Amino acid sequence: MIQTPDLHHVDTWVFDLDETLYPADAAVMSQVIEKMTDWVQREFSMTREEAHALQQHYYTTHGTTLNGLLVNNQVRDLAAFLDFVHDVDHSVITPDPQLADHVAALDGRRIVYTNGSRKHAEKVIDRLGLNGLFEDLYDIEAADFTPKPHRAGFERFTGHFSITPQSTVMFEDSVKNLQTAHEIGFTTVLVHPPVEALADGATPEPLIHPDHIHYAVDCLRTFLGDWHVAADTAKKTTP
Structure with a gap:
């Protein structure tokens, strides 16, 4: 599996919401x-x-x-x-200004794609401090209640936004959701928390991931930061 992020082909950045934009140890x-x-x-x-x-x-x-x-x-x-x-205590999420800076610096479209409700997504985005950074929040109702990982849901999502899968990256905490994303042509990034960060009773997905996972990382903020460093370095070394 390639470890150095290479996302120069990406013009659309798709983010899952829960336990992707915020850490899994936040009890949401x-x-x-x-x-x-x-x-x-x-x-x-x-x-x-x-x-x-x-x-x-x-x-x-x-x-x-x-x-x-x-x-x-x-x-x-x-x-x-x-x-x-979704009537839960969102104050357990810690605001993340560094993540906000990294997301804001991404060139291209930024979209949240969640199996949850729009109201829930708005509360999470607000709590994290990511307001105004996404083109849209695509929720389960917008998907006509067809959830990830079902292909029909992904096709409805890509059609709604006229997305070109080959220039799209998706960040997700679910291996099975990324399987479908890979099948339709997305670059895939699994945000996999350390086992000790999982909620009590949660079953961690395998640490050895199948070929449809292009990158596996334990922190979205760090991954995006590394990507920006790599992109800036490439710009400086390009004649």
């Missing part, structure tokens, strides 16, 4: 998972253990818990579901 997704379990437990009158097992089954089988509920016709008010599960 653990709150969302708890809220999803709350919702399933309440709606289906299950025990906590049964609700968590169903939530995890839907996530593993269908890409997201919501997609599993939709496939099984088990959710009526989509907006209410998204509002409920």
Whole structure:
């Protein structure tokens, strides 16, 4: 796997949201998972253990818990579901001015592509201090509730923004989401946290990654900083 970033062909920068733009040790997704379990437990009158097992089954089988509920016709008010599960404490995210500087310095289009809701994305972006740095935030509703890693969702996303995959890089914390991104032609960067940074109960993905991962890094901020240094050096040495 190539370690030195070479992204000179890139004119579109696509970022996943959760545990990509902010570190995995920020307890956001653990709150969302708890809220999803709350919702399933309440709606289906299950025990906590049964609700968590169903939530995890839907996530593993269908890409997201919501997609599993939709496939099984088990959710009526989509907006209410998204509002409920994303009603979490965003103050656990630490503002990141260095990341903001690195993102602002990227040449080309910058887009957030998330399986979460737009309201949630806006709160995360605001908390990080990244307001005004992205062309758009593309959420699960914009994707007509077809989540990553499903190819139909990616095709809807690329079509919406008239993206050329061969000049696009995607930053993600999910190996399976990057599999689809690679299949349609994206350069792929896996943002993989150190195992000790994962939330309690989380299962780390393998540290040896398949060929569809072009770069594997443990810190987005550091990777982008290294990229800018490499790009600046290349400019200075080019006749």
